[in-house]
Amino acid sequence: MGPDSDNHGTNVPAPALEHVLELDVEVEEPIEIGDTGNGRRRIIPISGGTVSGRCGGTILAAGADYQVFREERATELVAKYAFETDGGSRVYVENRGIRDASPETKRRLRDGKPVDPDDVYFHSVPAFETADPDLEWLTRSIFVAAGIRQPNGVKLAVYRVG
Template identity: 70%
Template sequence: MAGTIDEHETEHLTPSLEHVLDLDIEVADPLVVGDTGDGERRIIQITDGTVSGRLNGHVLPGGADYQLFREERPTELVAKYAFETDGGARVYVENRGIRVTDPEDSRRLRDGEEVDPEDVYFRSVPEFETADPSLDWLSDSVFVATGIRQPFGVKLAVYRVG
């Protein structure tokens, strides 16, 4: 049939994933703004952390994760922060994502308790900016990340979409 695409013709359209770095981010206690009508707005200061993988370095203090917490719907996450590589390059990160789990585990996460990562869907799309030309690949690529929320931080595994 004219105009149809069979599976063989779309094989080259399947993206690959390349693991490029891990972020182990430490956070402070949340600042709870309150229920804004669409959920509980929370601001969680990013205080420290490490970067490892294709790049190595440390997360700089001063960033934050702006969360819209919901028990019955996905929690929206928007984290804005920076890290510095061991070579001295600074990288700005803006990471948007969602976290989905059942209402009881959602409340436990909100309250800083541990929840089995297998019970939580935590995905995000980080975007990077840097002035270092050797790191242009960060701005020239699309990335996805998987996350694990821990009582005092977040672990992210970041993948470049090929």
């Protein structure tokens, strides 16, 4: 390869997004841990839900969303849970993200009141683990999700980054 073949000037392609899953996650009342100096720690038990898209299934009543709620900065979200596909396979999900909005909108979210989804930045990066070879695609890509808070849970649209 000569000096003119060093790929300078080659544009890196923008990633494509492929919509692959919808997760409707049902939650219970938050367990308030309290202020930690980093924000208000809350644990929100996950009680069930549904999965649709490239695979369908049921979210198991096992897991929680571990939040650090902040009014003046973004709220940190770390949800850990599992779902069972319609075919009986189990998938572990660990989903890290942030949710941000005006302080008033955040207070409404914290108190479980409805808000306009357009007023909230809510995105995450879910990672999946499974032993099912038919679902191996879940373990071989990066995923991003857009979410909305609903009165009794969250709805996530999951995209594979390609």
